[in-house]
Amino acid sequence: MRLIKDELEERVSEAMKPCAAGAGICPAIVQPATDPKFGDYQVNGVMALAKKMKTNPRNLAEEVVKNLDISDVCEPPEVAGPGFINLRLKATFVAGRLLRINKDGDGLGIDKAAEPRTVVVDFSSPNIAKQMHVGHLRSTIIGDCICRMLKFLGHKVIRQNHIGDWGTQFGMLTYYLDDLRLGKTGASYLEIPDIEEFYKEAKKLFDKDAEFARRSRECVVKLQSGEKHVLFNWQVIRKQSISYCQRLYDTLGVTLTKNDVRGESEYRDDLPEVIADLKQKGLAVESDGAICVFPPGFKNKQGEPLPFIIQKSDGAYLYATTDLAALRYRVSELKANAIIYVTDARQKQHFEMLFATARMAGWASDDIELRHVMFGSILGADGTPLKTREGENVKLKELLDEAVERAKAVVEEKNPELSAEKKDEIANAVGIGAVKYADLSNNRTSDYVFSFDKMLAMDGNTAPYMQYAYARIKSIERKARSKDVDIETELAGLESLNLTEPAELDLAKCLLRYGESIQAAAGDCRPNYLTGYLFELAQKFSGFYTNCPVLGAEPDKRPTRLLLCDLTAKTIKHGLRELLGIEVVKQM
Numbered sequence: 001m002r003l004i005k006d007e008l009e010e011r012v013s014e015a016m017k018p019c020a021a022g023a024g025i026c027p028a029i030v031q032p033a034t035d036p037k038f039g040d041y042q043v044n045g046v047m048a049l050a051k052k053m054k055t056n057p058r059n060l061a062e063e064v065v066k067n068l069d070i071s072d073v074c075e076p077p078e079v080a081g082p083g084f085i086n087l088r089l090k091a092t093f094v095a096g097r098l099l100r101i102n103k104d105g106d107g108l109g110i111d112k113a114a115e116p117r118t119v120v121v122d123f124s125s126p127n128i129a130k131q132m133h134v135g136h137l138r139s140t141i142i143g144d145c146i147c148r149m150l151k152f153l154g155h156k157v158i159r160q161n162h163i164g165d166w167g168t169q170f171g172m173l174t175y176y177l178d179d180l181r182l183g184k185t186g187a188s189y190l191e192i193p194d195i196e197e198f199y200k201e202a203k204k205l206f207d208k209d210a211e212f213a214r215r216s217r218e219c220v221v222k223l224q225s226g227e228k229h230v231l232f233n234w235q236v237i238r239k240q241s242i243s244y245c246q247r248l249y250d251t252l253g254v255t256l257t258k259n260d261v262r263g264e265s266e267y268r269d270d271l272p273e274v275i276a277d278l279k280q281k282g283l284a285v286e287s288d289g290a291i292c293v294f295p296p297g298f299k300n301k302q303g304e305p306l307p308f309i310i311q312k313s314d315g316a317y318l319y320a321t322t323d324l325a326a327l328r329y330r331v332s333e334l335k336a337n338a339i340i341y342v343t344d345a346r347q348k349q350h351f352e353m354l355f356a357t358a359r360m361a362g363w364a365s366d367d368i369e370l371r372h373v374m375f376g377s378i379l380g381a382d383g384t385p386l387k388t389r390e391g392e393n394v395k396l397k398e399l400l401d402e403a404v405e406r407a408k409a410v411v412e413e414k415n416p417e418l419s420a421e422k423k424d425e426i427a428n429a430v431g432i433g434a435v436k437y438a439d440l441s442n443n444r445t446s447d448y449v450f451s452f453d454k455m456l457a458m459d460g461n462t463a464p465y466m467q468y469a470y471a472r473i474k475s476i477e478r479k480a481r482s483k484d485v486d487i488e489t490e491l492a493g494l495e496s497l498n499l500t501e502p503a504e505l506d507l508a509k510c511l512l513r514y515g516e517s518i519q520a521a522a523g524d525c526r527p528n529y530l531t532g533y534l535f536e537l538a539q540k541f542s543g544f545y546t547n548c549p550v551l552g553a554e555p556d557k558r559p560t561r562l563l564l565c566d567l568t569a570k571t572i573k574h575g576l577r578e579l580l581g582i583e584v585v586k587q588m
C-alpha cells in the first residue's frame with residue numbers, strides 16, 4: 001500500500017499548482033505532525049512557495065486548501081501558524097486501511113521500492129587476527145540493520161566484509177606460526193585454539209625479542225611477494241580468524257556469512273594498475289618520494305594541499321590504495337548504484353578524499369551514490385572510550401556473555417518456574433537484544449555510554465521493554481484461546497471496524513506509519529528512527545490496553561480490538577526480528 005505521506009504529498013502538490021501563478025512547482029513537503037494536537041500530518045511547502053511568489057503565506061495556504069479535495073482521507077484541513085496546513089486522518093479512512101492490511105497477508109501493508117537499486121554495504125570489516133572489540137560492534141550492528149531495511153524495501157543488497165587481511169601484523173603472525181612449529185611436531189599447529197591469545201603471544205615476542213621482530217618484518221616482504229610457505233601460513237591464520245568472526249556474527253544474529261568476506265588481500269593484484277591509471281590520468285603525482293593524489297578542497301592545518309597517499313616511497317601500498325581498488329570493483333563488477341561505508345567518524349576525511357579521487361578518476365559517475373555512514377564511540381561510565389579495568393579493549397565476546405548472564409539473572413528472579421531451556425532462550429534473546437538495541441536506538445553520530453543496567457531495564461526505550469510488549473500481546477492471545485475465542489476466524493471475516501475510543505484511533509494511526517518509519521530510517525541510514533517508532537507503538541499499545549478491555553469488550557467492539565492487538569504484535573515482531581535482528585519471545 002502506498003505510504004499515506006506520499007499520497008498526501010501528491011494531492012497537496014496538485015492543489016498548489018494552480019496557486020503558483022508561474023512561480024514554478026514547489027513540493028508540498030508533508031511530514032508527520034510535530035504535536036498530535038495539530039493533527040497527524042503537516043504541510044510545510046506552502047511557505048517556500050509564498051516566499052518565491054512574494055505573497056502572504058497564510059493567504060496562499062487558505063487558497064491551496066480551497067483547491068484541495070481530500071475529504072476521503074482527512075478531516076477538513078486547517079491553516080495554522082505562519083502558513084502550515086494541518087491534516088487529520090479520518091477514522092473511516094484509518095479503518096479502511098487497517099482492513100486492507102488485515103487482508104494483505106503479512107499484516108504490514110508496505111510496498112516495495114518502485115525503482116530497486118543495487119546497494120553495496122561495506123560493514124563490520126575488522127582487521128583480522130587481532131581481537132574484535134567493541135569498536136567493531138557498531139559497524140557490525142548498524143550495517144546489518146541498514147542491509148535488512150534496504151532488502152525489505154526491495155533493493156538488491158550486496159554485503160561486503162572488507163576485512164583487513166593484508167596488513168603488516170601478518171608478518172609477525174606468520175613467523176610466529178613457524179616459530180611454534182619448530183617447537184612442536186605434527187600438524188597440530190594448524191589448529192589455533194584462540195586466535196586472540198595467539199595474536200597477544202606473538203605481539204609480546206615481537207615487542208621484546210629483536211630477532212623475532214626482524215624475522216617478522218622479513219615475513220611481510222615474503223608474504224607480499226607471494227612466497228609459497230609464508231602464504232600458506234597466512235591462509236591458516238586467515239581462515240581461523242574468519243571462523244572466529246563468523247561465530248560472533250552468528251551469536252549476534254547478524255546476516256553476514258563467509259561469502260560476504262572480500263578482504264583487502266583480494267585486491268592485491270589490482271593495486272599497481274590503480275596507481276598506473278591515476279598516473280596516466282595525470283591525477284597521481286610524486287611528492288616527497290610518495291605517490292599522491294591531491295583532490296581539490298582538502299587542506300592541512302597550514303593551508304597546504306592535503307595528499308591522499310596511495311604509495312609510499314618504499315613502494316608499499318596503503319589503506320587508501322586498496323579502498324580505491326575496491327570501489328572500482330564495486331562499481332564495475334558488482335554494478336553498484338550506491339556504496340555505503342559504515343565506520344567510525346574518525347575515518348570521515350579518508351572517505352571524503354576517497355570519494356573525491358574516485359570521481360576525478362571517473363570510476364564513479366555522479367549518478368552513483370557514495371556514502372560514508374559514520375558513528376561515534378562507545379564510552380565507559382567515566383565518559384572515556386570503553387576499556388577494561390586493565391585498560392585493554394573490551395572483547396566483544398566477553399561483553400555479550402556478560403549481557404546474557406545478567407539477563408539470565410533477571411529471568412531467574414522473575415520467572416523461576418520456567419524450564420531451564422526456556423530460561424536460556426529468553427536470556428539469550430534479551431541479553432543480545434539489549435546490546436544491539438542500545439546501539440541501534442542511539443543517534444549513531446553521537447557517542448553513547450555503555451550501561452548494562454540501562455540497556456537491560458524493563459522500562460524505557462530498551463529491547464526488554466519492546467520484547468515484553470510483544471510477549472504481553474501474545475499472552476492476551478493465549479488467554480483468548482483458553483476462553484475458546486477463535487482469533488483467526490474472527491479476524492478473517494472482518495468487514496468493518498468500530499474505532500471510537502481515542503486510544504484505539506491513536507494506536508491505529510500509529511500502525512499505519514510503520515512504512516514511513518522504515519523509509520525514513522533506511523533513507524538516512526538511521527536505525528534509531530525505527531526504534532523510536534517501535535517504542536512509540538509499544539507505548540500507544542500500552543495506552544490502548546489500559547483503556548480498552550479486549551477480551552472483556554462488548555461483542556461489537558471485540559473484533560476491532562483483537563485486530564489492533566494482532567497488527568501491533570505483527571509490526572513489533574517484524575521490526576525487531578526482521579529489521580533490527582533481535583529475537584522476540586512469547587513469554588518473559
Ligand code: ARG
Pocket residue numbers: 122124125126127162163164323326341342343
Ligand atoms: N578495517 C578497517 C578498520 O578496522 C575498516 C574498513 C572499513 N571499510 C573500508 N572499505 N575502508 O578500521
